[in-house]
Amino acid sequence: MQLHHSPNPTQFTPIPTPCGCPHPCSCWGSPEQLLHSPTAGVWRTQSLLPGSPAHLSACNPPGARRGSHPCTQPTSAAPGPGAHRTPRLLPPAAPPQRRGGRLGPPALCQRGRAPHLGYPEQGLAGGGGPGGDAGPDGRGAPRAPALTDGGDDRDGEVEGAGELPLPAGSVGLGLQHQALQLPVIVGGEAVLPPQLPALLLQQPLAAALRLRLQRIEDGGAHQQVELHLHLDGAIRPETILYYGKKRGIPLPGDTVEELLKHVSYNTPLSLPEFLEKFNHYMPAIAGDREAVRRIAYELVETKAKEGVAYVEIRYSPHLLANCSVSPIPWGQAEGDLTPDEVVHLVNQGLQDGERDFHIKARSILCCMRHMPSWSPEVVELCKKYRNNTVVAIDLAGDESLKVEDTSGHKEAYEEAVRCGIHRTVHAGEAGPPAMIKEAVYLLKTERIGHGYHVLEDPELYKELLRTKMHFEVCPWSSYLTGACLPDFRKHPAVQFRKDRANYSINTDDPLIFNSSIDTDYGITKDYMGFTDEDFKRVNINAAQSSFLPEKEKQELLNMLYEAYGMVPNAS
């Protein structure tokens, strides 16, 4: 990626990379050009086909030694012109993107632990989720019993999974990933091998890039709706490194790879352990106006490239501020960025992204479980910015925390109801069904973030099926936070599918889970037997349960119907 700067938004002139390296893309981690227009105040990125003349010239400016960095090598993996132009709904079971490359000279990025700390450290012992029932693996993932609906599937068998065309002796990961074949026991239980995530991460960079480029070439193929995505869990590692270096904030690595070693992971932790990951990198972003606006913009770009048509992006304004917030998060010194201005900046980034990448992005403001005193301001910000990208309020964080006085959350949600602000709540992710009851009956939530453990209370589940409560399901996240058992065949989404519940498929925190929307669709396809028809239904349900105003919702639905070749009003 090459950084350009120009006072004239239409003319960009290259400026040297921070390290002076003659191969800019090796500094920025991927063959993309980052364009910044200070006058328009926007960032743009432009992807370069690996090995293309534009890429080689960007990475080999006159006088530079040619071909001395791997990213300057033409790759046969690059798609030819016109390749993969067919829009498609069902992605291959795409592994998480593996990113490499370095940013700036190591000497300028200090190693070391990030200073304190938005989330308490848990130690390594792991903790059962709230509700106590540690799963058999001790990670607090109580087994979710299947609803006794009188069907034949009470044993949790994956309906349709047997129809997957599994070659004997292996599980293919789609055409693009034929090199990666996973062992499977023929005639035995086709359980996701525990080593799968590690194997998934062996995805070569070239293939990941190919997938992204294919998405771009697909152009208008925006067919997915994502409702549960954390802005601060979806920051590009390159951007974290850039601001860490620019602001002199120590990070636990000075290359993407080193940073990701600390920030992302691929074997389950507990939910509180997962939340600790934010401590490593949030100090580099929080409190910086440009960074806050940029991460919002970049996330819209990422989602557009993934083929998402509409996304609801959530975050805590307080966790990105360094002023008018108590305590000031991440051990920052006091500055002058208030939660209110954070919302304004995120709005700008989202709107710039919408304009440049032609998808729709809205935001949800999070209350945090451990900070009820912030919640009244969160709902006020929802009210203030309700016509300006903000569509709802959320309650996120560690469900297992025993917080003495949660009246701040309750009052905020009461005010949200009173003012017609839409509501979602993280509940029943690692926590018990009682948390879902609280969300539904006390906080009057309209959607549930995760909600997997609803299956442990058949009465409640039946009632929520009846009322068509929407569950924001995040399959890969649920594995990595220990919220669900590692056997995806027994995942709550399997039961939801069978019961034709109302749910969506989402990424949650793709930075930390080193994933993309393809990861989650790939898991549901390959290990839960989801078909194209299921994905259509999932996305139509997601659009219907989105927090868009009615007219815009209908427009989104019509777009999906058209993309899916369906007659409007069919489901």
Ligand SMILES: O=c1[nH]cnc2c1ncn2[C@H]1C[C@H](O)[C@@H](CO)O1
């Ligand atoms: O999966 C999650 N469960 C509960 N809280 C979460 C999850 N992912 C992110 N968060 C928290 C951490 C972020 O700082 C916060 C706002 O996005 O929400």
